[in-house]
Amino acid sequence: MRALQLVEPKQFRWIDIAEPSSPGPDDVIVRVHRVGICGTDLGGYLGKMPFYSYPRIPGHELGVEVVAVGSEINHVKVGDRCSVEPYINNPASHASQRGRGNCCEELKVLGVHIDGGLRPLFQLPGRKLHPGNSLAYEQLALVETLAIGCHAVDRCSPKPGDDVLVIGAGPIGLSAMEFVRLSGARLIVMDINEQRLAFTKQFMGAGATIKFTGDGSELAALKEITGGNLAHMVIDATGNAGSMAKSLEYAAHTGQVVYVGITSDTVAFGHPLMHRKELTLKASRNALPADFPRIISLIEAGKIDTKPWITHRVPFDTIIERFPDFTLASTGAIKAIIDVSQQN
Numbered sequence: 308m309r310a311l312q313l314v315e316p317k318q319f320r321w322i323d324i325a326e327p328s329s330p331g332p333d334d335v336i337v338r339v340h341r342v343g344i345c346g347t348d349l350g351g352y353l354g355k356m357p358f359y360s361y362p363r364i365p366g367h368e369l370g371v372e373v374v375a376v377g378s379e380i381n382h383v384k385v386g387d388r389c390s391v392e393p394y395i396n397n398p399a400s401h402a403s404q405r406g407r408g409n410c411c412e413e414l415k416v417l418g419v420h421i422d423g424g425l426r427p428l429f430q431l432p433g434r435k436l437h438p439g440n441s442l443a444y445e446q447l448a449l450v451e452t453l454a455i456g457c458h459a460v461d462r463c464s465p466k467p468g469d470d471v472l473v474i475g476a477g478p479i480g481l482s483a484m485e486f487v488r489l490s491g492a493r494l495i496v497m498d499i500n501e502q503r504l505a506f507t508k509q510f511m512g513a514g515a516t517i518k519f520t521g522d523g524s525e526l527a528a529l530k531e532i533t534g535g536n537l538a539h540m541v542i543d544a545t546g547n548a549g550s551m552a553k554s555l556e557y558a559a560h561t562g563q564v565v566y567v568g569i570t571s572d573t574v575a576f577g578h579p580l581m582h583r584k585e586l587t588l589k590a591s592r593n594a595l596p597a598d599f600p601r602i603i604s605l606i607e608a609g610k611i612d613t614k615p616w617i618t619h620r621v622p623f624d625t626i627i628e629r630f631p632d633f634t635l636a637s638t639g640a641i642k643a644i645i646d647v648s649q650q651n
């Protein structure tokens with residue numbers, strides 16, 4: 308069968324690989340229907356992802372159908388539609404034993420550290436499947452992106468009456484915004500891109516937006532919006548070290564700051580800023596298993612609308628030509644979904 312391999316940055320090729328045979332007792336074999344493209348895939352393509360290794364079959368945002376189950380697998384059956392939790396952890400590791408397999412010492416993410424879903428069939432541990440039979444495959448492929456935001460918001464647990472500032476309105480920031488909105492807190496969004504800010508007002512329930520210009524007016528704008536207190540929680544989803552350092556300035560006394568964006572640069576800030584306000588600073592990596600069924604239920608219940616999210620649909624056959632488009636901001640993609648079931 309035919310799979311798509313990223314041989315090295317900017318070089319895809321079709322390869323022929325063997326079909327998986329029969330699953331091990333704890334494994335499943337799935338047919339891949341839809342695969343979302345995200346910043347991690349684009350970073351891998353451009354050679355800008357520090358953790359990415361080559362050659363690699365990309366694809367970690369997956370809507371799949373179960374085609375075979377191992378003898379120990381009871382929670383899914385052949386024919387089920389599922390979302391995949393692509394974080395393959397070692398259940399015996401220290402982090403996993405503490406219920407945090409999302410940041411396991413030996414974590415291997417499908418499509419990043421090990422081969423992912425841009426192939427018709429593959430085998431994976433059955434515990435990584437989350438069924439959602441009433442959803443479309445493209446909705447199931449979107450669940451992983453939403454899970455990143457879900458976890459980031461859970462890291463700071465906003466409540467009604469809190470002011471939450473999300474910096475960065477790319478797909479990761481947007482996914483956090485869905486859960487800020489659902490928490491009942493007030494959502495404030497900051498970005499440098501006005502179109503992205505307008506999108507958050509229209510679709511994400513942003514109560515206020517602030518355009519980042521870097522001239523220092525942002526802090527005054529946030530003070531005005533929050534009655535002088537600043538934000539109870541700040542979630543930085545820019546991946547920009549300068550923004551991440553500055554994000555502490557936007558937090559209220561007693562506030563919390565969550566870094567969901569990733570940078571390989573050093574983030575530096577003056578310690579008095581953190582000390583004076585007694586801030587809590589947290590990282591947010593990947594998502595927890597329970598986030599997946601929760602998100603599937605929220606989509607089923609109509610509490611998260613996936614329509615504004617999916618802006619582009621791409622047939623698998625055309626992906627080598629189309630993929631570079633998604634690295635360009637001018638394409639205007641929020642989420643592009645590859646249809647892997649359409650193969651010639």
Ligand SMILES: NC(=O)c1ccc[n+]([C@@H]2O[C@H](COP(=O)([O-])OP(=O)(O)OC[C@H]3O[C@@H](n4cnc5c(N)ncnc54)[C@H](O)[C@@H]3O)[C@@H](O)[C@H]2O)c1
Nearest residue numbers: 346475476477478479498499545546550567568569592593
């Ligand atoms: N925590 C995780 O597990 C996880 C998972 C996937 C991706 N990420 C990371 O999340 C980050 C965001 O991903 P994305 O796909 O949404 O990226 P993106 O580039 O599409 O979005 C980033 C947004 O931040 C805005 N921005 C950049 N610099 C800014 C600044 N100084 N002030 C205000 N806004 C600014 C940009 O205009 C853009 O809208 C990346 O760093 C990515 O690596 C984290």
Ligand SMILES: [Zn+2]
Nearest residue numbers: 345346347368
């Ligand atoms: Zn992703």
